[in-house]
Amino acid sequence: MIHIGVDASSWENERGFGRFTRNLIPALAARDTGFRYTLLFDQPPTRPVPEGVGVVIAGSDQSMSEASSGTAARGGADLLTMGRAAKRLNCDLFFYPAVYSWFPLPARRPTVVCFHDTIPERFPDLIFPRRRNFRLWQVKCWLAKMRATRVMTISQASAADLTRILRIPSNRIDIITEGAEPIFRPAVDAAHLARARSKYGLPQDAPLLVYLGGFNRHKNVLRLIDAMQAILADVPQTRLAIVGRNTGARFWDNVEDLKSSAAADVARSASIVFTGEIGDEDLAALLNTADALVFPSLWEGFGLPALEAMSCGTPVLSSDRGSLPEVVGNGGLYFDPLSSEALAAQAIRLLTEPGLRDTLSGNALAQAAHFGWDKGAELTERSFLHALQRKGQE
Secondary structure (H helix, E strand, O other): OEEEEEEOOOOOOOOOHHHHHHHHHHHHHOOOOOEEEEEEEOOOOOOOOOOOOEEEEOOOOOOHHHHOOOOOOOOHHHHHHHHHHHHHOOOOEEEEOOHHHOOOOOOOOOEEEEOOOOHHHHOHHHHOOOHHHHHHHHHHHHHHHHHOOEEEEOOHHHHHHHHHOOOOOHHHEEEOOOOOOOOOOOOOOHHHHHHHHHHOOOOOOOOEEEEEOOOOHHHOHHHHHHHHHHHHHHOOOOEEEEEOOOOOOOOOOOHHHHHHHHOOOHHHHHHEEEEEOOOHHHHHHHHHOOOEEEEOOOOOOOOHHHHHHHHOOOOEEEEOOOOHHHHHOOOEEEEOOOOHHHHHHHHHHHHHOOOHHHHHHHHHHHHHOOOOHHHHHHHHHHHHHHHHHHHHHO
């Protein structure tokens, strides 16, 4: 059996890297292909770990998410603690599901590091609260890419960026994919869908747009809120549900700016709902009852919320940047994310053009079928084997 050690310090993150890790590892563990896995946690996990997967607790003073919030940075002592614990695993290969939580491994051992995107390099002023945070990020990424045996990423768009921006040769990069969890599927229980709307104060018959994701500035949610003025002028009953952590905790965001903008006029104030984080069951129901997911991001490495929406048969009003055209395909309509007018025009078109949403819904389901965690796990194993083969050739 090939023993793979895994950095699991992002396991507790609600979405993003946490969801990626929590979905990929079970898919890997379910494959009977000669691999076994041990997860290395900084602190004891509160979320379930797949059966048959080993668990080791390094015992860091702070979790990775806490240590990397706001203007903070992960402490050197915690990095050493994780590195020493990883060395003691004595695995054949060590896997970092996100360069975000990378730490140096004090051992000559093959490693695979997943660089999800180059958003921090594209938009440092939107991602980091201080220049120092960006410099620390650059140092970490440089060390990670230099020490990685193979580099993994999650889309063709990201792979091109890794070569163009981070100067990682394309022959060192392996591309995998993501998938939506099974709960994200078309729903037919009208009462269940109605309850989801009622729970969040959304009228049953109102046209509904949903935003799902984080509130870092590159997510461009402020432009979506700005676009609501024009959307409401043409389709006055429209509601916008903004779903995600809005407490301002963990990462540098502009939640307060978003709330202020939403409250700036009476029409938007009555039409925009901040739901906060919600569970997957309610989230799937909300996506099923929505006319569209709106994804105004300036750049994405993959765009999992878009895939989750399309898996429910919900079209995506999508930015035309980064990986989103690759993921959304013909399952939505596109706009320039720098233009509130372009966003509003596509939303109005989807909400008013007869038959358009039904056509896009069918396209969305067909496009979503091209993705899946099983496929992602198969491609991940290939990346591991590439790294091990390279080690054998040294």
